[in-house]
Amino acid sequence: MLELYHHGSSVCAAKVRFGLAEKNMQADKYHYIDILAGEQFxxxxxAINPKAVVPSLVHDGNVINESTVILEYLxxxxxxxxxTPDNPLEYVKTRYWTKILDELLHPACGTLTFASAHRHIVKKNLSEEELKEFLASTPDHSVTADWAGFKKQVVKYGFEAPGATDKVKLYDKYLKKMNEDLKGSKWLASAEFGLADVSLTPYVNRVAMMGMSGWWEEGRLPxxxxxxxxIQQVSTFQSAILDWCPEGLTxxxxxxxxQSWPEVQEIIGLS
Ligand SMILES: N[C@@H](CCC(=O)N[C@@H](CS)C(=O)NCC(=O)O)C(=O)O
Structure with a gap:
Protein backbone atom coordinates (compact mmCIF):
# COMPACT_ATOMS: atom_id res chain seq x y z
CA MET A 1 0.00 0.00 0.00
CA LEU A 2 1.46 3.30 -1.17
CA GLU A 3 0.14 6.52 0.36
CA LEU A 4 1.20 10.03 -0.65
CA TYR A 5 0.67 13.12 1.48
CA HIS A 6 0.82 16.10 -0.85
CA HIS A 7 -0.54 19.52 -1.89
CA GLY A 8 -1.56 21.10 -5.20
CA SER A 9 0.99 23.91 -5.36
CA SER A 10 3.87 22.11 -3.61
CA VAL A 11 6.85 21.77 -5.94
CA CYS A 12 8.28 18.87 -3.91
CA ALA A 13 5.00 17.00 -4.00
CA ALA A 14 4.63 17.62 -7.74
CA LYS A 15 8.11 16.17 -8.21
CA VAL A 16 7.06 12.92 -6.54
CA ARG A 17 3.73 12.70 -8.41
CA PHE A 18 5.54 13.28 -11.73
CA GLY A 19 8.14 10.64 -10.82
CA LEU A 20 5.46 8.12 -9.89
CA ALA A 21 3.56 8.77 -13.12
CA GLU A 22 6.72 8.45 -15.22
CA LYS A 23 7.37 5.10 -13.54
CA ASN A 24 3.86 4.11 -14.63
CA MET A 25 2.79 4.08 -10.99
CA GLN A 26 0.11 5.70 -8.86
CA ALA A 27 -0.24 5.94 -5.10
CA ASP A 28 -3.08 3.81 -3.73
CA LYS A 29 -4.19 6.72 -1.57
CA TYR A 30 -3.59 10.46 -1.94
CA HIS A 31 -3.96 12.57 1.24
CA TYR A 32 -4.39 16.23 0.36
CA ILE A 33 -2.75 18.45 3.01
CA ASP A 34 -3.63 22.12 2.47
CA ILE A 35 -0.34 23.76 3.49
CA LEU A 36 -1.80 27.24 2.94
CA ALA A 37 -4.53 26.52 5.50
CA GLY A 38 -2.18 25.02 8.12
CA GLU A 39 -3.22 21.37 7.70
CA GLN A 40 0.46 20.36 7.94
CA PHE A 41 0.48 21.30 11.64
CA ALA A 47 3.84 12.27 13.64
CA ILE A 48 4.49 11.42 9.98
CA ASN A 49 6.51 14.49 9.03
CA PRO A 50 8.01 16.36 12.03
CA LYS A 51 9.14 19.23 9.77
CA ALA A 52 5.48 19.84 8.88
CA VAL A 53 6.16 19.77 5.15
CA VAL A 54 4.82 17.80 2.22
CA PRO A 55 5.39 15.36 0.64
CA SER A 56 5.53 12.23 2.75
CA LEU A 57 5.30 8.74 1.35
CA VAL A 58 4.06 5.83 3.43
CA HIS A 59 4.83 2.43 1.92
CA ASP A 60 3.29 -0.52 3.75
CA GLY A 61 3.44 1.47 6.98
CA ASN A 62 7.02 2.73 6.47
CA VAL A 63 7.34 6.51 6.42
CA ILE A 64 9.72 8.00 3.85
CA ASN A 65 10.31 11.77 3.97
CA GLU A 66 12.24 14.24 1.77
CA SER A 67 11.15 14.37 -1.85
CA THR A 68 14.58 13.57 -3.32
CA VAL A 69 14.92 10.59 -0.98
CA ILE A 70 11.39 9.47 -1.82
CA LEU A 71 12.24 9.40 -5.54
CA GLU A 72 15.47 7.50 -4.86
CA TYR A 73 13.49 5.02 -2.78
CA LEU A 74 10.87 4.53 -5.49
CA THR A 84 17.98 7.30 -12.46
CA PRO A 85 20.59 6.76 -15.20
CA ASP A 86 23.03 3.84 -14.77
CA ASN A 87 25.89 5.54 -16.60
CA PRO A 88 28.17 7.01 -13.86
CA LEU A 89 28.57 10.42 -15.50
CA GLU A 90 24.86 10.75 -16.16
CA TYR A 91 24.20 9.54 -12.62
CA VAL A 92 26.42 12.23 -11.05
CA LYS A 93 24.95 14.90 -13.29
CA THR A 94 21.54 13.89 -11.97
CA ARG A 95 22.83 13.94 -8.39
CA TYR A 96 24.36 17.37 -8.98
CA TRP A 97 20.95 18.74 -9.90
CA THR A 98 19.02 17.05 -7.09
CA LYS A 99 21.65 18.34 -4.60
CA ILE A 100 21.40 21.89 -5.97
CA LEU A 101 17.63 21.61 -5.67
CA ASP A 102 17.65 20.48 -2.07
CA GLU A 103 20.31 22.91 -0.89
CA LEU A 104 19.71 26.03 -2.95
CA LEU A 105 16.94 26.09 -5.52
CA HIS A 106 14.18 24.82 -3.25
CA PRO A 107 14.77 27.41 -0.48
CA ALA A 108 14.94 30.05 -3.23
CA CYS A 109 11.64 28.76 -4.63
CA GLY A 110 9.96 29.04 -1.21
CA THR A 111 11.02 32.68 -1.05
CA LEU A 112 10.04 33.51 -4.63
CA THR A 113 6.64 31.86 -4.22
CA PHE A 114 5.81 33.34 -0.82
CA ALA A 115 7.01 36.84 -1.71
CA SER A 116 5.18 36.83 -5.06
CA ALA A 117 1.95 34.97 -4.37
CA HIS A 118 1.52 32.92 -1.20
CA ARG A 119 1.82 35.92 1.14
CA HIS A 120 -1.18 37.46 -0.62
CA ILE A 121 -3.08 34.16 -0.74
CA VAL A 122 -2.76 33.47 3.01
CA LYS A 123 -3.70 37.07 3.84
CA LYS A 124 -6.77 36.76 1.58
CA ASN A 125 -7.91 33.36 2.89
CA LEU A 126 -7.06 33.51 6.61
CA SER A 127 -8.37 35.88 9.27
CA GLU A 128 -5.77 37.91 11.18
CA GLU A 129 -5.96 35.43 14.07
CA GLU A 130 -5.69 32.41 11.78
CA LEU A 131 -2.68 33.94 10.02
CA LYS A 132 -0.98 34.54 13.38
CA GLU A 133 -1.59 30.92 14.36
CA PHE A 134 -0.47 29.69 10.92
CA LEU A 135 2.84 31.53 11.25
CA ALA A 136 3.35 30.58 14.91
CA SER A 137 2.77 26.89 14.14
CA THR A 138 5.62 26.61 11.61
CA PRO A 139 8.48 24.66 13.21
CA ASP A 140 11.92 26.30 13.02
CA HIS A 141 13.38 23.48 10.98
CA SER A 142 10.86 23.17 8.20
CA VAL A 143 11.31 24.10 4.54
CA THR A 144 14.74 25.43 5.61
CA ALA A 145 16.55 25.42 8.94
CA ASP A 146 15.27 28.95 9.68
CA TRP A 147 11.93 28.82 7.86
CA ALA A 148 9.68 29.89 10.76
CA GLY A 149 11.35 33.31 11.13
CA PHE A 150 12.01 33.77 7.44
CA LYS A 151 8.44 32.89 6.43
CA LYS A 152 7.12 35.51 8.89
CA GLN A 153 9.41 38.14 7.40
CA VAL A 154 8.52 37.29 3.80
CA VAL A 155 4.78 37.26 4.54
CA LYS A 156 5.15 40.69 6.17
CA TYR A 157 7.63 42.42 3.88
CA GLY A 158 7.64 40.44 0.60
CA PHE A 159 10.80 41.07 -1.42
CA GLU A 160 11.85 43.68 1.16
CA ALA A 161 12.46 40.90 3.70
CA PRO A 162 16.17 40.56 4.53
CA GLY A 163 17.84 38.16 2.11
CA ALA A 164 14.80 37.77 -0.16
CA THR A 165 16.29 39.40 -3.26
CA ASP A 166 19.41 37.20 -2.95
CA LYS A 167 17.18 34.13 -3.19
CA VAL A 168 15.57 35.46 -6.37
CA LYS A 169 19.02 36.07 -7.85
CA LEU A 170 19.95 32.51 -6.92
CA TYR A 171 16.89 31.27 -8.81
CA ASP A 172 18.04 33.25 -11.81
CA LYS A 173 21.54 31.80 -11.55
CA TYR A 174 20.27 28.22 -11.68
CA LEU A 175 17.76 28.82 -14.48
CA LYS A 176 20.76 30.13 -16.43
CA LYS A 177 22.79 27.06 -15.42
CA MET A 178 19.96 24.83 -16.67
CA ASN A 179 20.01 26.75 -19.95
CA GLU A 180 23.77 26.16 -20.25
CA ASP A 181 23.45 22.43 -19.50
CA LEU A 182 20.69 22.10 -22.10
CA LYS A 183 22.81 23.59 -24.83
CA GLY A 184 23.17 20.71 -27.31
CA SER A 185 21.29 18.28 -25.07
CA LYS A 186 17.63 17.39 -25.22
CA TRP A 187 17.37 16.46 -21.54
CA LEU A 188 19.23 17.65 -18.45
CA ALA A 189 21.48 14.79 -17.43
CA SER A 190 21.41 12.26 -20.24
CA ALA A 191 20.11 11.57 -23.73
CA GLU A 192 16.96 10.16 -22.12
CA PHE A 193 14.36 11.99 -20.05
CA GLY A 194 15.14 11.11 -16.42
CA LEU A 195 15.19 12.01 -12.75
CA ALA A 196 16.91 15.38 -13.24
CA ASP A 197 14.15 16.45 -15.66
CA VAL A 198 11.42 15.15 -13.32
CA SER A 199 12.97 16.99 -10.38
CA LEU A 200 13.48 20.36 -12.07
CA THR A 201 10.12 20.45 -13.87
CA PRO A 202 8.03 21.78 -10.95
CA TYR A 203 10.52 24.63 -10.40
CA VAL A 204 10.20 25.86 -13.97
CA ASN A 205 6.46 25.21 -13.88
CA ARG A 206 6.20 27.36 -10.74
CA VAL A 207 7.67 30.32 -12.60
CA ALA A 208 5.29 29.71 -15.53
CA MET A 209 2.25 29.36 -13.23
CA MET A 210 3.08 32.75 -11.71
CA GLY A 211 3.06 34.40 -15.14
CA MET A 212 6.83 34.85 -15.18
CA SER A 213 7.76 32.84 -18.31
CA GLY A 214 9.29 36.06 -19.62
CA TRP A 215 12.26 34.88 -17.55
CA TRP A 216 13.26 32.62 -20.49
CA GLU A 217 11.11 33.85 -23.38
CA GLU A 218 12.11 36.15 -26.26
CA GLY A 219 15.45 34.42 -26.68
CA ARG A 220 16.60 35.07 -23.11
CA LEU A 221 17.19 31.43 -22.16
CA PRO A 222 16.50 29.62 -25.45
CA ILE A 231 8.39 18.93 -20.88
CA GLN A 232 4.85 20.18 -21.45
CA GLN A 233 4.48 17.54 -24.18
CA VAL A 234 5.36 14.71 -21.75
CA SER A 235 2.13 12.73 -21.57
CA THR A 236 1.89 12.67 -17.75
CA PHE A 237 2.78 16.35 -17.20
CA GLN A 238 -0.78 17.69 -17.14
CA SER A 239 -2.31 14.98 -14.95
CA ALA A 240 0.59 14.59 -12.51
CA ILE A 241 1.34 18.28 -12.03
CA LEU A 242 -1.29 20.77 -13.22
CA ASP A 243 -4.49 18.87 -12.55
CA TRP A 244 -3.79 18.58 -8.82
CA CYS A 245 -3.70 22.35 -8.30
CA PRO A 246 -7.23 23.57 -7.50
CA GLU A 247 -8.63 26.17 -9.93
CA GLY A 248 -8.80 28.93 -7.31
CA LEU A 249 -5.16 28.42 -6.33
CA THR A 250 -4.07 28.26 -9.99
CA GLN A 259 1.51 41.48 -10.29
CA SER A 260 4.90 40.67 -8.75
CA TRP A 261 6.67 40.04 -12.07
CA PRO A 262 7.81 43.68 -12.56
CA GLU A 263 9.48 43.57 -9.13
CA VAL A 264 11.13 40.24 -9.91
CA GLN A 265 12.29 41.56 -13.28
CA GLU A 266 13.92 44.48 -11.54
CA ILE A 267 15.71 42.16 -9.09
CA ILE A 268 17.11 39.97 -11.87
CA GLY A 269 17.98 42.95 -14.05
CA LEU A 270 15.45 42.33 -16.81
CA SER A 271 13.66 45.67 -16.67
N1 LIG B 1 13.25 19.08 1.84
C1 LIG B 1 11.85 18.84 1.81
C2 LIG B 1 11.14 20.18 1.62
C3 LIG B 1 9.64 20.04 1.60
C4 LIG B 1 8.95 21.40 1.52
O1 LIG B 1 9.61 22.44 1.65
N2 LIG B 1 7.64 21.37 1.31
C5 LIG B 1 6.87 22.61 1.24
C6 LIG B 1 6.02 22.63 0.00
S1 LIG B 1 7.01 22.48 -1.47
C7 LIG B 1 5.95 22.69 2.44
O2 LIG B 1 5.37 21.70 2.82
N3 LIG B 1 5.81 23.86 3.08
C8 LIG B 1 5.03 24.03 4.23
C9 LIG B 1 5.16 25.39 4.85
O3 LIG B 1 5.72 26.31 4.23
O4 LIG B 1 4.66 25.53 6.00
C10 LIG B 1 11.52 17.86 0.69
O5 LIG B 1 12.22 17.85 -0.33
O6 LIG B 1 10.57 17.08 0.85
Whole structure:
Protein backbone atom coordinates (compact mmCIF):
# COMPACT_ATOMS: atom_id res chain seq x y z
CA MET A 1 0.00 0.00 0.00
CA LEU A 2 1.46 3.30 -1.17
CA GLU A 3 0.14 6.52 0.36
CA LEU A 4 1.20 10.03 -0.65
CA TYR A 5 0.67 13.12 1.48
CA HIS A 6 0.82 16.10 -0.85
CA HIS A 7 -0.54 19.52 -1.89
CA GLY A 8 -1.56 21.10 -5.20
CA SER A 9 0.99 23.91 -5.36
CA SER A 10 3.87 22.11 -3.61
CA VAL A 11 6.85 21.77 -5.94
CA CYS A 12 8.28 18.87 -3.91
CA ALA A 13 5.00 17.00 -4.00
CA ALA A 14 4.63 17.62 -7.74
CA LYS A 15 8.11 16.17 -8.21
CA VAL A 16 7.06 12.92 -6.54
CA ARG A 17 3.73 12.70 -8.41
CA PHE A 18 5.54 13.28 -11.73
CA GLY A 19 8.14 10.64 -10.82
CA LEU A 20 5.46 8.12 -9.89
CA ALA A 21 3.56 8.77 -13.12
CA GLU A 22 6.72 8.45 -15.22
CA LYS A 23 7.37 5.10 -13.54
CA ASN A 24 3.86 4.11 -14.63
CA MET A 25 2.79 4.08 -10.99
CA GLN A 26 0.11 5.70 -8.86
CA ALA A 27 -0.24 5.94 -5.10
CA ASP A 28 -3.08 3.81 -3.73
CA LYS A 29 -4.19 6.72 -1.57
CA TYR A 30 -3.59 10.46 -1.94
CA HIS A 31 -3.96 12.57 1.24
CA TYR A 32 -4.39 16.23 0.36
CA ILE A 33 -2.75 18.45 3.01
CA ASP A 34 -3.63 22.12 2.47
CA ILE A 35 -0.34 23.76 3.49
CA LEU A 36 -1.80 27.24 2.94
CA ALA A 37 -4.53 26.52 5.50
CA GLY A 38 -2.18 25.02 8.12
CA GLU A 39 -3.22 21.37 7.70
CA GLN A 40 0.46 20.36 7.94
CA PHE A 41 0.48 21.30 11.64
CA UNK A 42 -1.94 18.67 12.99
CA UNK A 43 -0.50 16.19 15.52
CA UNK A 44 -1.47 13.38 13.16
CA UNK A 45 0.62 14.80 10.30
CA UNK A 46 3.51 15.90 12.54
CA ALA A 47 3.84 12.27 13.64
CA ILE A 48 4.49 11.42 9.98
CA ASN A 49 6.51 14.49 9.03
CA PRO A 50 8.01 16.36 12.03
CA LYS A 51 9.14 19.23 9.77
CA ALA A 52 5.48 19.84 8.88
CA VAL A 53 6.16 19.77 5.15
CA VAL A 54 4.82 17.80 2.22
CA PRO A 55 5.39 15.36 0.64
CA SER A 56 5.53 12.23 2.75
CA LEU A 57 5.30 8.74 1.35
CA VAL A 58 4.06 5.83 3.43
CA HIS A 59 4.83 2.43 1.92
CA ASP A 60 3.29 -0.52 3.75
CA GLY A 61 3.44 1.47 6.98
CA ASN A 62 7.02 2.73 6.47
CA VAL A 63 7.34 6.51 6.42
CA ILE A 64 9.72 8.00 3.85
CA ASN A 65 10.31 11.77 3.97
CA GLU A 66 12.24 14.24 1.77
CA SER A 67 11.15 14.37 -1.85
CA THR A 68 14.58 13.57 -3.32
CA VAL A 69 14.92 10.59 -0.98
CA ILE A 70 11.39 9.47 -1.82
CA LEU A 71 12.24 9.40 -5.54
CA GLU A 72 15.47 7.50 -4.86
CA TYR A 73 13.49 5.02 -2.78
CA LEU A 74 10.87 4.53 -5.49
CA UNK A 75 13.59 3.76 -8.04
CA UNK A 76 15.11 1.16 -5.69
CA UNK A 77 11.87 -0.40 -4.52
CA UNK A 78 10.21 -0.41 -7.96
CA UNK A 79 13.07 -0.86 -10.45
CA UNK A 80 10.90 -2.01 -13.38
CA UNK A 81 11.19 1.45 -14.93
CA UNK A 82 14.07 3.42 -13.46
CA UNK A 83 14.37 7.20 -13.72
CA THR A 84 17.98 7.30 -12.46
CA PRO A 85 20.59 6.76 -15.20
CA ASP A 86 23.03 3.84 -14.77
CA ASN A 87 25.89 5.54 -16.60
CA PRO A 88 28.17 7.01 -13.86
CA LEU A 89 28.57 10.42 -15.50
CA GLU A 90 24.86 10.75 -16.16
CA TYR A 91 24.20 9.54 -12.62
CA VAL A 92 26.42 12.23 -11.05
CA LYS A 93 24.95 14.90 -13.29
CA THR A 94 21.54 13.89 -11.97
CA ARG A 95 22.83 13.94 -8.39
CA TYR A 96 24.36 17.37 -8.98
CA TRP A 97 20.95 18.74 -9.90
CA THR A 98 19.02 17.05 -7.09
CA LYS A 99 21.65 18.34 -4.60
CA ILE A 100 21.40 21.89 -5.97
CA LEU A 101 17.63 21.61 -5.67
CA ASP A 102 17.65 20.48 -2.07
CA GLU A 103 20.31 22.91 -0.89
CA LEU A 104 19.71 26.03 -2.95
CA LEU A 105 16.94 26.09 -5.52
CA HIS A 106 14.18 24.82 -3.25
CA PRO A 107 14.77 27.41 -0.48
CA ALA A 108 14.94 30.05 -3.23
CA CYS A 109 11.64 28.76 -4.63
CA GLY A 110 9.96 29.04 -1.21
CA THR A 111 11.02 32.68 -1.05
CA LEU A 112 10.04 33.51 -4.63
CA THR A 113 6.64 31.86 -4.22
CA PHE A 114 5.81 33.34 -0.82
CA ALA A 115 7.01 36.84 -1.71
CA SER A 116 5.18 36.83 -5.06
CA ALA A 117 1.95 34.97 -4.37
CA HIS A 118 1.52 32.92 -1.20
CA ARG A 119 1.82 35.92 1.14
CA HIS A 120 -1.18 37.46 -0.62
CA ILE A 121 -3.08 34.16 -0.74
CA VAL A 122 -2.76 33.47 3.01
CA LYS A 123 -3.70 37.07 3.84
CA LYS A 124 -6.77 36.76 1.58
CA ASN A 125 -7.91 33.36 2.89
CA LEU A 126 -7.06 33.51 6.61
CA SER A 127 -8.37 35.88 9.27
CA GLU A 128 -5.77 37.91 11.18
CA GLU A 129 -5.96 35.43 14.07
CA GLU A 130 -5.69 32.41 11.78
CA LEU A 131 -2.68 33.94 10.02
CA LYS A 132 -0.98 34.54 13.38
CA GLU A 133 -1.59 30.92 14.36
CA PHE A 134 -0.47 29.69 10.92
CA LEU A 135 2.84 31.53 11.25
CA ALA A 136 3.35 30.58 14.91
CA SER A 137 2.77 26.89 14.14
CA THR A 138 5.62 26.61 11.61
CA PRO A 139 8.48 24.66 13.21
CA ASP A 140 11.92 26.30 13.02
CA HIS A 141 13.38 23.48 10.98
CA SER A 142 10.86 23.17 8.20
CA VAL A 143 11.31 24.10 4.54
CA THR A 144 14.74 25.43 5.61
CA ALA A 145 16.55 25.42 8.94
CA ASP A 146 15.27 28.95 9.68
CA TRP A 147 11.93 28.82 7.86
CA ALA A 148 9.68 29.89 10.76
CA GLY A 149 11.35 33.31 11.13
CA PHE A 150 12.01 33.77 7.44
CA LYS A 151 8.44 32.89 6.43
CA LYS A 152 7.12 35.51 8.89
CA GLN A 153 9.41 38.14 7.40
CA VAL A 154 8.52 37.29 3.80
CA VAL A 155 4.78 37.26 4.54
CA LYS A 156 5.15 40.69 6.17
CA TYR A 157 7.63 42.42 3.88
CA GLY A 158 7.64 40.44 0.60
CA PHE A 159 10.80 41.07 -1.42
CA GLU A 160 11.85 43.68 1.16
CA ALA A 161 12.46 40.90 3.70
CA PRO A 162 16.17 40.56 4.53
CA GLY A 163 17.84 38.16 2.11
CA ALA A 164 14.80 37.77 -0.16
CA THR A 165 16.29 39.40 -3.26
CA ASP A 166 19.41 37.20 -2.95
CA LYS A 167 17.18 34.13 -3.19
CA VAL A 168 15.57 35.46 -6.37
CA LYS A 169 19.02 36.07 -7.85
CA LEU A 170 19.95 32.51 -6.92
CA TYR A 171 16.89 31.27 -8.81
CA ASP A 172 18.04 33.25 -11.81
CA LYS A 173 21.54 31.80 -11.55
CA TYR A 174 20.27 28.22 -11.68
CA LEU A 175 17.76 28.82 -14.48
CA LYS A 176 20.76 30.13 -16.43
CA LYS A 177 22.79 27.06 -15.42
CA MET A 178 19.96 24.83 -16.67
CA ASN A 179 20.01 26.75 -19.95
CA GLU A 180 23.77 26.16 -20.25
CA ASP A 181 23.45 22.43 -19.50
CA LEU A 182 20.69 22.10 -22.10
CA LYS A 183 22.81 23.59 -24.83
CA GLY A 184 23.17 20.71 -27.31
CA SER A 185 21.29 18.28 -25.07
CA LYS A 186 17.63 17.39 -25.22
CA TRP A 187 17.37 16.46 -21.54
CA LEU A 188 19.23 17.65 -18.45
CA ALA A 189 21.48 14.79 -17.43
CA SER A 190 21.41 12.26 -20.24
CA ALA A 191 20.11 11.57 -23.73
CA GLU A 192 16.96 10.16 -22.12
CA PHE A 193 14.36 11.99 -20.05
CA GLY A 194 15.14 11.11 -16.42
CA LEU A 195 15.19 12.01 -12.75
CA ALA A 196 16.91 15.38 -13.24
CA ASP A 197 14.15 16.45 -15.66
CA VAL A 198 11.42 15.15 -13.32
CA SER A 199 12.97 16.99 -10.38
CA LEU A 200 13.48 20.36 -12.07
CA THR A 201 10.12 20.45 -13.87
CA PRO A 202 8.03 21.78 -10.95
CA TYR A 203 10.52 24.63 -10.40
CA VAL A 204 10.20 25.86 -13.97
CA ASN A 205 6.46 25.21 -13.88
CA ARG A 206 6.20 27.36 -10.74
CA VAL A 207 7.67 30.32 -12.60
CA ALA A 208 5.29 29.71 -15.53
CA MET A 209 2.25 29.36 -13.23
CA MET A 210 3.08 32.75 -11.71
CA GLY A 211 3.06 34.40 -15.14
CA MET A 212 6.83 34.85 -15.18
CA SER A 213 7.76 32.84 -18.31
CA GLY A 214 9.29 36.06 -19.62
CA TRP A 215 12.26 34.88 -17.55
CA TRP A 216 13.26 32.62 -20.49
CA GLU A 217 11.11 33.85 -23.38
CA GLU A 218 12.11 36.15 -26.26
CA GLY A 219 15.45 34.42 -26.68
CA ARG A 220 16.60 35.07 -23.11
CA LEU A 221 17.19 31.43 -22.16
CA PRO A 222 16.50 29.62 -25.45
CA UNK A 223 17.63 26.10 -24.49
CA UNK A 224 15.60 26.21 -21.31
CA UNK A 225 12.62 27.49 -23.33
CA UNK A 226 12.90 24.52 -25.74
CA UNK A 227 13.23 22.05 -22.85
CA UNK A 228 10.14 23.58 -21.22
CA UNK A 229 8.20 23.10 -24.49
CA UNK A 230 9.27 19.43 -24.54
CA ILE A 231 8.39 18.93 -20.88
CA GLN A 232 4.85 20.18 -21.45
CA GLN A 233 4.48 17.54 -24.18
CA VAL A 234 5.36 14.71 -21.75
CA SER A 235 2.13 12.73 -21.57
CA THR A 236 1.89 12.67 -17.75
CA PHE A 237 2.78 16.35 -17.20
CA GLN A 238 -0.78 17.69 -17.14
CA SER A 239 -2.31 14.98 -14.95
CA ALA A 240 0.59 14.59 -12.51
CA ILE A 241 1.34 18.28 -12.03
CA LEU A 242 -1.29 20.77 -13.22
CA ASP A 243 -4.49 18.87 -12.55
CA TRP A 244 -3.79 18.58 -8.82
CA CYS A 245 -3.70 22.35 -8.30
CA PRO A 246 -7.23 23.57 -7.50
CA GLU A 247 -8.63 26.17 -9.93
CA GLY A 248 -8.80 28.93 -7.31
CA LEU A 249 -5.16 28.42 -6.33
CA THR A 250 -4.07 28.26 -9.99
CA UNK A 251 -5.82 31.59 -10.59
CA UNK A 252 -4.35 33.18 -7.45
CA UNK A 253 -0.82 32.08 -8.39
CA UNK A 254 -1.26 33.67 -11.83
CA UNK A 255 -2.89 36.87 -10.55
CA UNK A 256 -0.50 37.61 -7.69
CA UNK A 257 2.52 36.24 -9.53
CA UNK A 258 1.88 38.46 -12.57
CA GLN A 259 1.51 41.48 -10.29
CA SER A 260 4.90 40.67 -8.75
CA TRP A 261 6.67 40.04 -12.07
CA PRO A 262 7.81 43.68 -12.56
CA GLU A 263 9.48 43.57 -9.13
CA VAL A 264 11.13 40.24 -9.91
CA GLN A 265 12.29 41.56 -13.28
CA GLU A 266 13.92 44.48 -11.54
CA ILE A 267 15.71 42.16 -9.09
CA ILE A 268 17.11 39.97 -11.87
CA GLY A 269 17.98 42.95 -14.05
CA LEU A 270 15.45 42.33 -16.81
CA SER A 271 13.66 45.67 -16.67
N1 LIG B 1 13.25 19.08 1.84
C1 LIG B 1 11.85 18.84 1.81
C2 LIG B 1 11.14 20.18 1.62
C3 LIG B 1 9.64 20.04 1.60
C4 LIG B 1 8.95 21.40 1.52
O1 LIG B 1 9.61 22.44 1.65
N2 LIG B 1 7.64 21.37 1.31
C5 LIG B 1 6.87 22.61 1.24
C6 LIG B 1 6.02 22.63 0.00
S1 LIG B 1 7.01 22.48 -1.47
C7 LIG B 1 5.95 22.69 2.44
O2 LIG B 1 5.37 21.70 2.82
N3 LIG B 1 5.81 23.86 3.08
C8 LIG B 1 5.03 24.03 4.23
C9 LIG B 1 5.16 25.39 4.85
O3 LIG B 1 5.72 26.31 4.23
O4 LIG B 1 4.66 25.53 6.00
C10 LIG B 1 11.52 17.86 0.69
O5 LIG B 1 12.22 17.85 -0.33
O6 LIG B 1 10.57 17.08 0.85
Missing amino acids: TDEYL DLAFPEKRL YLADWWER NDLMTFGS
